[in-house]
Amino acid sequence: MDGLVRHTRQINQQLARYGVKFGIYKNGTFQERLFPFDAIPRVISHEEWQVLERGLIQRVRALNLFLKDIYGEKRILSDGVIPEDFVYRSPGYLPQCEGIVPVKGVYSHISGIDLVKGKDGVWYILEDNLRIPSGASYPLIARQLCRRCSPETFRQNPVVDNRGYGRLMRRTMDSVNTGGINVVFTPGRYNAAYFEHSYLAEQSGAVLAEAGDLYVRDSTVFYRSTQGDQRVGAIYRRVSDEYMDPLTFVPESLIGIPNLMAAYRAGNVGILNAFGNGVADDKGIYYFVPKMISYYLGEEAILSNAPTYLPFYPEDQRYVLEHLDTLVVKDVAEAGGYGVVFGSGLTAQQRQELAGTIAAQPRRFIAQEVIDFQDLPILEDGEQVERKADLRAFVLSSGEETVVWPSGLTRFSRNPHSFVVNSSQGGGFKDTWILSR
Amino acid sequence: MDSVTLSKQNRLYWLGRYAERVYAAVQVLMEEYDRLIDGEGLDYTAFCRDMGIPCVYISAEDFCRRYLFDGTNPHSIRSAVESMLGNGMVLRETISSPTLAYLQMAHGAMELAEHSDAPCVPLQWVLDDIMAFRGSFDDSVEEERIRNITKTGSQVERISLMLRMGWHRERLDRELQKLLNRLYKTGLQPNPQALEVVTACALGNEPVSRQQLLESVEGLFAV
Numbered sequence: 001m002d003g004l005v006r007h008t009r010q011i012n013q014q015l016a017r018y019g020v021k022f023g024i025y026k027n028g029t030f031q032e033r034l035f036p037f038d039a040i041p042r043v044i045s046h047e048e049w050q051v052l053e054r055g056l057i058q059r060v061r062a063l064n065l066f067l068k069d070i071y072g073e074k075r076i077l078s079d080g081v082i083p084e085d086f087v088y089r090s091p092g093y094l095p096q097c098e099g100i101v102p103v104k105g106v107y108s109h110i111s112g113i114d115l116v117k118g119k120d121g122v123w124y125i126l127e128d129n130l131r132i133p134s135g136a137s138y139p140l141i142a143r144q145l146c147r148r149c150s151p152e153t154f155r156q157n158p159v160v161d162n163r164g165y166g167r168l169m170r171r172t173m174d175s176v177n178t179g180g181i182n183v184v185f186t187p188g189r190y191n192a193a194y195f196e197h198s199y200l201a202e203q204s205g206a207v208l209a210e211a212g213d214l215y216v217r218d219s220t221v222f223y224r225s226t227q228g229d230q231r232v233g234a235i236y237r238r239v240s241d242e243y244m245d246p247l248t249f250v251p252e253s254l255i256g257i258p259n260l261m262a263a264y265r266a267g268n269v270g271i272l273n274a275f276g277n278g279v280a281d282d283k284g285i286y287y288f289v290p291k292m293i294s295y296y297l298g299e300e301a302i303l304s305n306a307p308t309y310l311p312f313y314p315e316d317q318r319y320v321l322e323h324l325d326t327l328v329v330k331d332v333a334e335a336g337g338y339g340v341v342f343g344s345g346l347t348a349q350q351r352q353e354l355a356g357t358i359a360a361q362p363r364r365f366i367a368q369e370v371i372d373f374q375d376l377p378i379l380e381d382g383e384q385v386e387r388k389a390d391l392r393a394f395v396l397s398s399g400e401e402t403v404v405w406p407s408g409l410t411r412f413s414r415n416p417h418s419f420v421v422n423s424s425q426g427g428g429f430k431d432t433w434i435l436s437r
Numbered sequence: 438m439d440s441v442t443l444s445k446q447n448r449l450y451w452l453g454r455y456a457e458r459v460y461a462a463v464q465v466l467m468e469e470y471d472r473l474i475d476g477e478g479l480d481y482t483a484f485c486r487d488m489g490i491p492c493v494y495i496s497a498e499d500f501c502r503r504y505l506f507d508g509t510n511p512h513s514i515r516s517a518v519e520s521m522l523g524n525g526m527v528l529r530e531t532i533s534s535p536t537l538a539y540l541q542m543a544h545g546a547m548e549l550a551e552h553s554d555a556p557c558v559p560l561q562w563v564l565d566d567i568m569a570f571r572g573s574f575d576d577s578v579e580e581e582r583i584r585n586i587t588k589t590g591s592q593v594e595r596i597s598l599m600l601r602m603g604w605h606r607e608r609l610d611r612e613l614q615k616l617l618n619r620l621y622k623t624g625l626q627p628n629p630q631a632l633e634v635v636t637a638c639a640l641g642n643e644p645v646s647r648q649q650l651l652e653s654v655e656g657l658f659a660v
Contacts, residue, residue: 018534019526019541141534189527198529208530213442224442226624 001040001157003150008039008379014145020138023192030190036428037142038378042391042410043433052115052123052393053404055302058293060111060395060402063130063280065296067107070279071097081295082288085312089363090285091333092131092278094241096248100265102274103176104399109272110172110236111395112136112409115303116373124306124371126390127286130277132238135409135429136394137196140165140203142431143407160434162407166203168396173204173234175398176270180233181223182206183214187239187255197238206236216259219266234270241275283332283366284310307369311362320367321355327367328419329354340420342370370419376430378412387412388419391432408432445531446586446625448524450658452532453590455521459543460567461598462504462514467557469501487601488512505560506551518547518563533577539570585622592616593654600651613639620657631656 004011012034021032044052069076070087077084087093112133114126143162147154173182184206186197201208213224214232221232237244243253248261263269279285287308290301309316309327320327324343331339343351358365375386389412394405410430411421421427441449469479478497481504485492490512494500508515525532525540543566550559578584596612599605617639620627634653638645645653 016545017538017542019537184530189523194526198526199534202530202534206530208527209442212444226441226443226446 001153003153004039004041004146005379007149010149011039011142011145012037014149015142018141018145019195020141021195023190023194025192035138036414037138038412038428038430039146040377040379040384041431041433042376042389043435046435046437048123049406049434051302055123056113056393056395056404057402058297058299058302059113059125059128059289060108060397062289062293062296063111063128064105064107064397066292067130067274067277067280068101068105069296071100071276076292076295079295081291082285083312085363086282086284086288087279090279090282092241092276092280092282094249094276094278096261097274097276100275102264103178103267103270106176106397106399107274108277108280109176109274109397110136110169111273111397112392113395114390114392116306116371116390119372119374122304124304124373125286125289126306127283128281128289129392130273130281132240132273133392133394134193134196134238135392135411136165136405137199137203138429139407139409139431141199142429146431157433158436160406160436162405162432162434165394165405165407166200166205168403168405169200169204169236170206172396172398173206173236173270173272175400176272177233178268178270180221180231180269182234183209183223183232183236185214185235185237185239185257186210187243191238193238200236204236211255211257214257214260216257216263219259219262219268221257221260221263221269232269234272236272241278244275283330284312284363287366306371309367311358311365311367316367317358317362320358320365324351324355324367326370328370329358329365329367332364332366342419344370373419376410376412378414378428378430380414385416387414387416388421389413389430390421406434441531441583445528448527449531449583449586450590452521452524452528453587453592454594455517455524456540456567456570456587457591457594458517458598459514459521460564461595461604462517463560463563466501466505466514467560469497470557473498473501484602487603489601505556506547515547515551518544531578531583532574536570536573536577539566539573542566543570581622582624585619586625589616589619589623589625592619593657596654597651600647600654610639610641616654625658627657628659631659 015037016034020035022035023030023032066076076082077087108130112129112135115123116126117123140162184197184201186194186208188210198208207223209223215222215224222229223232239255242249244256245258245260246253246256247258264271287310290305293299293301309320311317311320327343329341329343341354346354373388376389377384378387389410392409394408396403396405410432411427412430413419413421413427472478481494481497481500482492494503505514507513510516522540522544525537529537543563546559546562546566550556553559575584592615596616599609613635617636631653634645634649637643638650
């Protein structure tokens with residue numbers, strides 16, 4: 001590992017060479033920044049990974065079954081396992097998807113599950129991302145460049161190769177392809193994750209397309225090629241649900257494909273991930289995932305949720321209001337590290353105001369115990385310091401199998417006093433090593 | 438076969454144009470930096486006039502600096518580098534990451550040059566990176582038609598600069614013939630009137646004024 005640390009500068013030069021950046025809008029202008037990389041990897045032992053792998057597969061299988069149920073029979077609601085309110089009032093629930101069964105019944109093909117490891121050694125799930133989770137491209141390219149800069153490190157350590165992500169993605173797309181080309185659909189050059197969109201298209205051998213490149217005729221999607229239009233069989237879309245089809249969702253959207261929903265409903269195109277998945281990764285629904293696992297699979301959840309309270313339930317609300325100074329409160333409608341408030345960081349007056357808002361809109365919030373999660377070492381100005389870090393694991397589900405990519409995006413906070421690791425909030429990333437023995 | 442849309446075709450074409458523009462202009466400006474050592478300077482007002490860009494400079498030295506590095510000026514080389522990289526970035530899966538990396542490196546070298554007291558060293562890297570880009574592009578892009586769209590862009594830019602600036606006029610016929618040869622392999626449909634003038638000139642069939650030829654070359658793909 002010392003070899004990697006010694007070559008930090010070269011690795012970062014390589015990352016710059018390949019334009020490993022993310023975009024951010026600041027003061028109304030688009031800026032691209034290099035995603036800060038720390039050479040010290042997160043290391044996960046073989047035994048630990050086996051547990052994580054089983055737990056992640058279990059969780060994503062249950063979430064897929066939940067989505068199928070919610071847009072179909074709704075047994076989990078009629079059986080009273082989840083209150084209807086949490087489904088129908090979720091902004092991620094799309095009534096337009098009612099009755100639609102995607103190709104092979106898979107809803108979340110590429111899931112990003114965020115975890116942290118507590119100081120007690122237990123992994124906790126922080127949140128599920130089943131819509132358009134981003135981040136796989138960064139550890140994918142970083143591993144390639146680390147191997148180049150410090151081959152000795154990888155000769156000496158039994159690290160599972162993670163460079164097959166493009167093939168995995170291709171296999172997942174092919175499994176739901178209805179006949180035609182695979183497409184990665186991007187909002188365009190000025191999207192925060194454009195590097196990722198173009199890199200994953202290249203790695204998976206898909207065509208990168210944006211609005212105007214695709215159109216729907218006779219409930220079939222076509223790619224407008226100068227060599228004759230080509231049928232599209234699967235779309236890995238990196239555009240939010242509401243902008244994907246202006247004839248079904250937001251009519252003002254200029255970045256979607258008019259009538260796409262008709263092709264999807266007819267089963268003429270595979271959409272990765274399916275529309276309407278937001279209902280399952282809603283922060284309010286998170287609380288119920290262990291119950292889903294038990295309900296659909298008849299199993300105990302292998303991985304733990306962070307201890308969570310729903311102010312929707314009067315008993316939980318009482319607890320939350322009494323312990324606001326020690327809890328972290330999350331607005332269920334927000335993402336990307338926004339809408340997260342640590343009670344300990346508020347003044348008495350701010351706490352009182354928050355308590356009032358929670359009491360008035362209890363469905364809008366969840367509250368969690370602050371997990372004292374393990375810090376990871378990072379290099380800062382040549383010194384090794386400890387910072388908070390999480391892990392986003394990527395789980396790929398085809399019609400045939402669900403697999404976990406043996407890697408993941410480890411993000412860390414560069415602020416010593418912060419738990420927020422998102423790149424949009426100044427965080428960096430690390431490679432994630434899974435040991436093969 | 439790689440599939441391209443009209444918009445990608447357009448980007449491939451402009452990628453070629455901007456890469457050629459940067460390459461040619463950096464070469465000229467490196468020579469000018471050398472002349473400035475001896476106190477001589479380029480007639481920058483004539484340069485701007487011939488190039489068809491506004492002359493907003495106050496001295497040869499100011500011209501060398503700002504024409505190269507002023508990113509707020511859309512006519513600067515810095516802006517051309519941004520456009521070159523911008524067109525490349527949206528073509529990653531067509532041209533490949535290793536090829537795109539050379540554009541990224543040229544962009545990085547341009548930034549280094551801007552902050553260097555000896556800008557010609559990193560400017561040389563800009564030229565090296567563009568040459569490496571061309572080689573990598575040739576090697577990575579399998580489909581000849583796609584390669585030729587970008588090469589047509591380069592060729593149009595080269596001829597446009599030759600005509601505007603009077604550079605290497607003796608090579609004009611050969612460059613026009615190369616352009617027609619590439620154009621034929623792209624399957625693109627240029628403006629027929631413009632193509633007629635360019636073809637006539639390339640074959641030496643009839644005398645064409647410099648201005649008419651310039652307008653025709655620039656008008657090949659004008660909408």
